[in-house]
Amino acid sequence: xxxxxxxxxxxxxxxxxxxxxxxxxxxxxxxxxxxxxxxxxxxxxxxxxxxxxxxxxxxxxxxxxxxxxxxxxxxxxxxxxxxxxxxxxxxxxxxxxxxxxxxxxxxxxxxxxxxxxxxxxxxxxxxxxxxxxxxxxxxxxxxxxxxxxxxxxxxxxxxxxxxxxxxxxxxxxxxxxxxxxxxxxxxxxxxxxxxxxxxxxxxxxxxxxxxxxxxxxxxxxxxxxxxxxxxxxxxxxxxxxxxxxxxxxxxxxxxxxxxxxxxxxxxxxxxxxxxxxxxxxxxxxxxxxxxxxxxxxxxxxxxxxxxxxxxxxxxxxxxxxxxxxxxxxxxxxxxxxxxxxxxxxxxxxxxxxxxxxxxxxxxxxxxxxxxxxxxxxxxxxxxxxxxxxxxxxxxxxxxxxxxxxxxxxxxxxxxxxxxxxxxxxxxxxxxxxxxxxxxxxxxxxxxxxxxxxxxxxxxxxxxxxxxxxxxxxxxxxxxx
Amino acid sequence: xxxxxxxxxxxxxxxxxxxxxxxxxxxxxxxxxxxxxxxxxxxxxxxxxxxxxxxxxxxxxxxxxxxxxxxxxxxxxxxxxxxxxxxxxxxxxxxxxxxxxxxxxxxxxxxxxxxxxxxxxxxxxxxxxxxxxxxxxxxxxxxxxxxxxxxxxxxxxxxxxxxxxxxxxxxxxxxxxxxxxxxxxxxxxxxxxxxxxxxxxxxxxxxxxxxxxxxxxxxxxxxxxxxxxxxxxxxxxxxxxxxxxxxxxxxxxxxxxxxxxxxxxxxxxxxxxxxxxxxxxxxxxxxxxxxxxxxxxxxxxxxxxxxxxxxxxxxxxxxxxxxxxxxxxxxxxxxxxxxxxxxxxxxxxxxxxxxxxxxxxxxxxxxxxxxxxxxxxxxxxxxxxxxxxxxxxxxxxxxxxxxxxxxxxxxxxxxxxxxxxxxxxxxxxxxxxxxxxxxxxxxxxxxxxxxxxxxxxxxxxxxxxxxxxxxxxxxxxxxx
Numbered sequence: 006x007x008x009x010x011x012x013x014x015x016x017x018x019x020x021x022x023x024x025x026x027x028x029x030x031x032x033x034x035x036x037x038x039x040x041x042x043x044x045x046x047x048x049x050x051x052x053x054x055x056x057x058x059x060x061x062x063x064x065x066x067x068x069x070x071x072x073x074x075x076x077x078x079x080x081x082x083x084x085x086x087x088x089x090x091x092x093x094x095x096x097x098x099x100x101x102x103x104x105x106x107x108x109x110x111x112x113x114x115x116x117x118x119x120x121x122x123x124x125x126x127x128x129x130x131x132x133x134x135x136x137x138x139x140x141x142x143x144x145x146x147x148x149x150x151x152x153x154x155x156x157x158x159x160x161x162x163x164x165x166x167x168x169x170x171x172x173x174x175x176x177x178x179x180x181x182x183x184x185x186x187x188x189x190x191x192x193x194x195x196x197x198x199x200x201x202x203x204x205x206x207x208x209x210x211x212x213x214x215x216x217x218x219x220x221x222x223x224x225x226x227x228x229x230x231x232x233x234x235x236x237x238x239x240x241x242x243x244x245x246x247x248x249x250x251x252x253x254x255x256x257x258x259x260x261x262x263x264x265x266x267x268x269x270x271x272x273x274x275x276x277x278x279x280x281x282x283x284x285x286x287x288x289x290x291x292x293x294x295x296x297x298x299x300x301x302x303x304x305x306x307x308x309x310x311x312x313x314x315x316x317x318x319x320x321x322x323x324x325x326x327x328x329x330x331x332x333x334x335x336x337x338x339x340x341x342x343x344x345x346x347x348x349x350x351x352x353x354x355x356x357x358x359x360x361x362x363x364x365x366x367x368x369x370x371x372x373x374x375x376x377x378x379x380x381x382x383x384x385x386x387x388x389x390x391x392x393x394x395x396x397x398x399x400x401x402x403x404x405x406x407x408x409x410x411x412x413x414x415x416x417x418x419x420x421x422x423x424x425x426x427x428x429x430x431x432x433x434x435x436x437x438x439x440x441x442x443x444x445x446x447x448x449x450x451x452x453x454x455x456x457x458x459x460x461x462x463x464x465x466x467x468x469x470x471x472x473x474x475x476x477x478x479x480x481x482x483x484x485x
Numbered sequence: 486x487x488x489x490x491x492x493x494x495x496x497x498x499x500x501x502x503x504x505x506x507x508x509x510x511x512x513x514x515x516x517x518x519x520x521x522x523x524x525x526x527x528x529x530x531x532x533x534x535x536x537x538x539x540x541x542x543x544x545x546x547x548x549x550x551x552x553x554x555x556x557x558x559x560x561x562x563x564x565x566x567x568x569x570x571x572x573x574x575x576x577x578x579x580x581x582x583x584x585x586x587x588x589x590x591x592x593x594x595x596x597x598x599x600x601x602x603x604x605x606x607x608x609x610x611x612x613x614x615x616x617x618x619x620x621x622x623x624x625x626x627x628x629x630x631x632x633x634x635x636x637x638x639x640x641x642x643x644x645x646x647x648x649x650x651x652x653x654x655x656x657x658x659x660x661x662x663x664x665x666x667x668x669x670x671x672x673x674x675x676x677x678x679x680x681x682x683x684x685x686x687x688x689x690x691x692x693x694x695x696x697x698x699x700x701x702x703x704x705x706x707x708x709x710x711x712x713x714x715x716x717x718x719x720x721x722x723x724x725x726x727x728x729x730x731x732x733x734x735x736x737x738x739x740x741x742x743x744x745x746x747x748x749x750x751x752x753x754x755x756x757x758x759x760x761x762x763x764x765x766x767x768x769x770x771x772x773x774x775x776x777x778x779x780x781x782x783x784x785x786x787x788x789x790x791x792x793x794x795x796x797x798x799x800x801x802x803x804x805x806x807x808x809x810x811x812x813x814x815x816x817x818x819x820x821x822x823x824x825x826x827x828x829x830x831x832x833x834x835x836x837x838x839x840x841x842x843x844x845x846x847x848x849x850x851x852x853x854x855x856x857x858x859x860x861x862x863x864x865x866x867x868x869x870x871x872x873x874x875x876x877x878x879x880x881x882x883x884x885x886x887x888x889x890x891x892x893x894x895x896x897x898x899x900x901x902x903x904x905x906x907x908x909x910x911x912x913x914x915x916x917x918x919x920x921x922x923x924x925x926x927x928x929x930x931x932x933x934x935x936x937x938x939x940x941x942x943x944x945x946x947x948x949x950x951x952x953x954x955x956x957x958x959x960x961x962x963x964x965x
Contacts, residue, residue: 012738014638014706016638031737031738031928032706033703033704033926034926047706047737048640048704048705048706048707048737049638049705049706049707073925073926074926075926075927075928102926102927102928102929103897103923103925103926103927103928104926105924105925105926106924106925109924109925110925111921112925128700128918128919128921128922129700129704129921129925131700131701131704131705132703132704137704137705140640140642140701140705141640141705143641143643144635144640144641144642147631147641147643148631148635148641151627151628151631155624155628158494158496158529160528160620160621160624161623161624161627161628162620162624162955163623163627163713163730163954163955164955164956165728165955165956165958165963165965166646166690166713166715166728167659167690167715167727167728167958167963168963169963169964170965177663179647179661179662179663179683180660180661180662180663181659181660181661181690182659182660182662183657183659183660183717184666186664186666186669186677187677189666197666197667203659203717203719203727203960203961204727204958204960204961204962204963205960205961205962205963206963208963210646210647210661217955217956217965220608220609220611220955220965221611221620221955223612224513224528224609224611224612224617225528225529225611225617225620225621226494226512226527226528226529227528227529232712232713233643233646233712233713235646235647237663237683247647247683247684248645248646248647250643257511257527257528258492258511417583438608438964438965439608441591441608441609442608443583444585444586444589445553445583445585445586445589445590445592445609446513446514446553446554446555446582446583446584446585447555447582447583448511448555448582448583449582474643475642475643475644475645475697475700475701476644476645476697478645478647478684480683480684480685481683481684481685482684482685483645483647483648483649483684483685483686483688484649484918485645485650485697485700485918
């Protein structure tokens, strides 16, 4: 049957103030009651629209109106006679587009399915309220990121995914290859001959686009990346993915303070953008989180609701402390004195999750930027401070998430950089192109990386990172 | 030396109408003449600003003002006394931030370096006018893509990069692995035991996000992807990359005609957006192309200049023809009759580059959308037409580029899809999640893929795809 009416999105109908006009809507049935009232969702927004069909409609059609079935409805938008909605659609004709056998459909919404179960049917979970909201918010955050940088004149750089370099100087990586496992080509000394591999050398998946972004920043002034990055770490936690998206701005002429300002402005902007454009989704997620927290003992519940927390971050400057301050706060803490920390605290340690949580959640009760880390626990490219012991690094720690941003002012002095690379056994020949930025018109510059999924976790109030990326990649899992 | 003035971008100075105000600018020297006039560029725009230093400035500073050096200038913006610019900066103080040894700097702009040479120093080529323009346009196109879909309510989906599935049902792929080449784990029958690999199965880099995008479209209605895709094909041409970015919108309830409308609107929108926001860059690139074409014999030159071509595409509907029409046009062509085609023409062939170019560049002289391809040369998921011989596929062919978009209405009928998969020996069990969209509330839907780099080629008038992505990945090349 050919429909002459153009499809109207449910979001548009719900946003209009008028009534008594003809529409065609298409979507999926979320519920059907009394053989008369369909809650229809088309994914354009959280809300369903109520479609009312005539009592006495053809029984062959009525029995196919099941949860998950897709339908096309021609009808009239009228003021609703029932409670719970302002408008509804009085159906003139209803066509079943696709049936959905209730016996076989894995997504039964009646008994609220667990997040764990929905992870197993990730191909269908977008059709739930929770994941609809999460992925609409994820979209909005991604868009806000591009808008923030575009409006400020940054150039978006697609840095390479397959690379022969390793930005961190270490880190577990995935090999990318077209060589066969059976009888791979070998060179004279018996090693694998990667000259025969597709790219003529050993290659892997990128862990960061930063080094290449620096090449862009030293020409365009301000650049950012937004692309996938990879870690072949066997971490089965609620905060780690093997494949995740990262945003890495890099700015010529910025120092560590400018870098902190940029990171704060950026985070506040994208949260504000989501609050403005996805209020309905965020309110639903706030309620979901509140319901979830009711299951927890009182002392494990968050002090703030989701909306409250986001407003707090938007309206308060982040705390800025040095690593040395952080160590002193931890040493002075009741937790340390009562030996509640599992890991020891002393100057020089890498802060553990328990330490970060103490600082952020107990001590300051807000996001904290820690600067001036010991050089020995940070990467080779970070700028040496005058004390010769610490580097101009910065980590932003967020309540409930931990490290959400890692960045630094970069070492722009060729001699200092080469010295540091030698100390850390990083070969300079391979990175000649990186050192060239210091050889030819070097400039002070700084940048950072924001883990996108951790940001989505923070904004949506979800607690497992597998629930904020469409199809998570984790050890032993590359489903869909 | 600490500067108290905030840095001002050159773009901002050139856009302001007033003069006689103090600024600090920072950037890279593009040229220095008469020991007095510096052309300074900070990457914010194509144009340089002229900085005038006092005659008699400290010789130790003057000798360091070389092409490529970075400087910080405090001074006053004044009306220019010379020709060629409206304003210039009279320097009060000039600080060398980073020297640049003219003997060693690989980027000597005096003798216009070739694109081939610049490809070898891709880490520095952003600092040239040509690549500055190309990558600013690339940025704008990327932003316009997000804006186009966001404004229309599409949800941006990050589909997986590492995947166990192969969207095309074929295609050469890169393996992603953490298994060692030396003594890899083997199963009982001697094959490689991929259960021991990181993801517990054999995985590769994605060739398309389409199948996963369809999962999103059947929940959100309208989604798009914008991410990297990979082909391990040994193609050393000016149009192929092993790693490239693709945009793949997917829309529930759209048929093949809606799909064509969307693709046309989309292409026109992003070109228009670049024309509006990067006019200066595009005019430079148009001139570059015109200069390049002067080297060619008359009959090989383009009939239109770059700007003219882009305006033409914005203002004219694309030609829409069926594959059968296309074959008939080719069979009727003087080129065919004079046996000028290298490849034979008959119904059923895959159109070759020479055929596409004839249709687009000689016959219609504009972009052409070809629909209704023979089922045997297209993918399993394309919707079968009623003739049982052709599928609802569409390719958009662009002058000078060839195929820029490939798409189709998808086969939403479970029985037809399963039949086609069986015929093409595509295992249905592995793709159970894909088939579930047809099992549970299936809907008509359609989508397409746009090769981003091909689009950037088209808009910038560049001729080699290696020149429109920051660091190209091609056979035997993964430099930087």
